[in-house]
Amino acid sequence: RRKKIVQECERLMDTPENIRNIAIAAHVDHGKTTLSDNLLAGAGMISEGTAGEQLAMDTKEDEQERGITIDAANVSMTHEYEDTNHLINLIDTPGHVDFGGDVTRAMRAVDGALVVVDAVEGAMPQTETVLRQALREGVKPTLFINKVDRLISELQEGEEEMQERLLGVIADVNELIRGMIEEMDDINDDWTVSVEDGTVGFGSALYKWGVSMPSMQRTGISFEDIIELERNDKRDELHERSPLSDVVLDMVCEHFPNPVDAQPRRVPRIWRGDAESELAEDMRLVNEDGDVVFMVTDISMDPHAGEIATGRVFSGTLEKGQDLYVSGTAGKNRIQSVGLFMGSEREEVERVPAGNIASVTGLRDAIAGSTVSSVEMTPFESIEHISEPVITKSVEAQTMDDLPKLIETLQQVAKEDPTIQIEINEDTGEHLISGQGELHLEVITQRIEKEQGIPVNTGEPIVVYREQPQEESREVEGVSPNRHNKFYISIHPMGQEIVEAIQRGEVSMDMPELERREALQDAGMDKDTSQNVETIHGTNILIDDTKGIQHLNETMELVVEGLSEALDDGPLAAEPVQGTLLRLHDARLHEDTIHRGPAQVIPAVREAVHHALIDGEIRLLEPIQDVRIDVPSEHMGAASGEIQGRRGRVDDMYQEGGLMVVEGVAPVEEMIGFSSDIRSATEGRASWNTENAGFRVMADNLQREKIMEIRERKGMKLELPESIDYL
Ligand code: GDP
DSSP: OHHHHHHHHHHHTTOGGGEEEEEEEESTTSSHHHHHHHHHHHTTSSOGGGTTTSOTTOOSHHHHHHTOOOSOOEEEEEEEETTEEEEEEEEEOOOSGGGHHHHHHHHHHOSEEEEEEETTTOSOHHHHHHHHHHHHTTOEEEEEEEOHHHHHHTSOOOHHHHHHHHHHHHHHHHHHHHHHHHHOSSOOSOOOOOTTTTOEEEEETTTTEEEEHHHHHHHOOOHHHHHHHHHTTOHHHHHHHSBHHHHHHHHHHHHSOOHHHHHHHHHHHHBOSOTTSHHHHHHHHTOTTSOOEEEEEEEEEETTTEEEEEEEEEESEEETTOEEEETTSSSEEEOOEEEEEETTEEEEESEEETTSEEEEEOOTTOOTTOEEESSOOOOBOOOOOSSOOOEEEEEEESSGGGHHHHHHHHHHHHHHOTTOEEEOOTTTOOEEEEESSHHHHHHHHHIIIIISOOOEEEOOOEEOOEEEOOSOOOOEEEEOTTSOOEEEEEEEEOOHHHHHHHHTTSSOTTSOHHHHHHHHHHTTOOHHHHHTEEEEETTEEEEEOOOSOTTHHHHHHHHHHHHHHHHHSOTTTSOOBOSEEEEEEEEEOOSSGGGGSHHHHHHHHHHHHHHHHHHTTOEEEEEEEEEEEEEOGGGHHHHHHHHHTTTOEEEEEEEETTEEEEEEEEEHHHHTTHHHHHHHHTTTOOEEEEEEEEEEEOOHHHHHHHHHHHHHHTTOOSSOOTTOOOO
16 A cells, blocks of 8 residues: 555656645644644555554654654655645644744745644644744645634533634634735735635544535535534544545645745745746746756654655756755765655655655755755755754763764754754863753753663753843944054944844845845844945844955954954853944054954954943843743642742733633743643643743843853853943
8 A cells, every 4th residue: 555655656746736745833732743643544644543643753752752743754645636636745843842943944845834723722822933934934824723622522612602713713823924924025915814715624633523614515514513423422423524634635735836836936035046047947847857956954864774865856856876966065965865755764766856855865965954956056045043042951971982973973963953053072072062942952862862872961951141232332442462453343232123134034144235235224224334234243243334444355354253253252251242233433454464463353353342342231131931831720829930930920821721821931041940840830730831032131130140150160260351340
């Protein structure tokens, strides 16, 4: 049977009109995995009886144990719709926000996103996040409202109440979509969802039934029937009459664009190469005879096949033996095999043409995000990461013999998950992993220990802080050690809109200058300033306001170097500086190159930047998280106490579906260990979620203490420069 499906997929690969590349995205626990299993069962990939229990998409051992999906796993299946067989390539995405980077990458490979929302909980913070990630990549959404069985049997809702609730969920989701579309100028279609259009489905992934307006019209099933069958425990009959997988896959075929429709819109969004070139035309037309263009969205390790690169073929046809360029590297890699993913297993095939998702071995230099092509080309835009790492942990092999294997594994981890940052220290053997949260790092350490069998010692998790000036500084002078070079710099904190535009990748040094100017002006920068951008470092911008200074051009590289050093290690605690605009007003440079080398220019600039930052009353910022706890009412006090006791703030408490919801915000540092504390405080009856919510200036009375604590940990001097008298 499996073999038959593979053959059918291979046959369908050449007709892009009948292909749909899709992702399922949801807030954690809303039922994405259960729904995916329904689709696999419907397509004959796993047996009906075990769908929902088998969790076929959660292939890694730790995912099964935790019951959450971590890696974006992929699967191809076929579905007959309107007498035509369709090839559906499904990419699974992680639901936990700690792994947000994976979601964005998955979105790059697909054209449609099925957003799953729990009928009882409604749209949640991560629903918003995944929607934004989809729309930003030009991916069209549809909606499936899950767990409708709970409205009927648990909440005992009647027909009217239930319809009202469903319409409420749809309205909320549409409000999110509308707001996001307004921010974008290249999506002109109405991408809101509606029951009448058939872009909304609802049902129960657990009991395997689903409906949509078209399916109700076709099968004659009514709301009344659904309520009656659910109430009387006749769910099997409901499933027989309106199987979930058919309803959802019909929706996918009908409403998601095929690659031929999608690529002309998506390519300009994610690729800034010459729009008039033949290559651009090949990508727009999904030309399987064109030059090969393959975008890698995921790298995974297979114990037998080695490193597997998964991604979207935008043009040409991938075949074994091809020598392909890998963006960002010098040489070419030879393809060893090409294949499709069928659940957790990979099936080798002869070739994979444009418009499909492929899995390739042999691309040893590729990382998630690489552009792989048969001709040298402008790579795809880098995949943006919305959240930066906020927490770091050290790992050390218990025995020296394991050191090389540990380093190799860490490098592998960094390749697979670009939201992880790795610092390798071969001298001390103590390496640092930085990621999105405590759980994120825990999962990685477990993989090193369990999958690779390397026993490691790990340090306490350390939170990453930021430094940011609060005011505009005066113009400050920096002098080189030989006193022959001088730099005059001032700084001021930048508006949040510009910072976010940089974080989202909407403003970068890689983009054409005119476009960058426009984007900066859109984010609120004045025209003159936007024309003088010299460099962007992190979320900081250097403006060159000088005019006609001799030798400055040749010296600029060193100026930028000095600036980078000053910003990477801020003056308070050597934490990264964020959201600062720096202006270079003037400079004096020695005539002779020898006297304005790195040893002179770098320290002079570093000093000027640090002095200016201090003059701008720089302060320490800490990362914070939004926290949501769902808990029975008798434990509500304990739950809100867990937030308040962590220097947190409770913003809202309300009842929802028989439980109380507590919403608040707390510093990441204080959230370490939350998992076990909340469990014991509520007898394990609470479920909870966090989402990184950026950085916040620490309270003034905590500044000095925290700064000293960090300085001590880093082995820095335990006194601050005298000019820092405002703390
Ligand atoms: P994911 O985190 O989004 O992948 O969610 P899962 O598919 O793992 O589901 C989370 C929990 O909700 C599991 O305990 C499921 O059994 C349960 N669940 C999923 N779909 C339904 C549904 O339609 N009805 C009910 N009552 N429970 C469901």
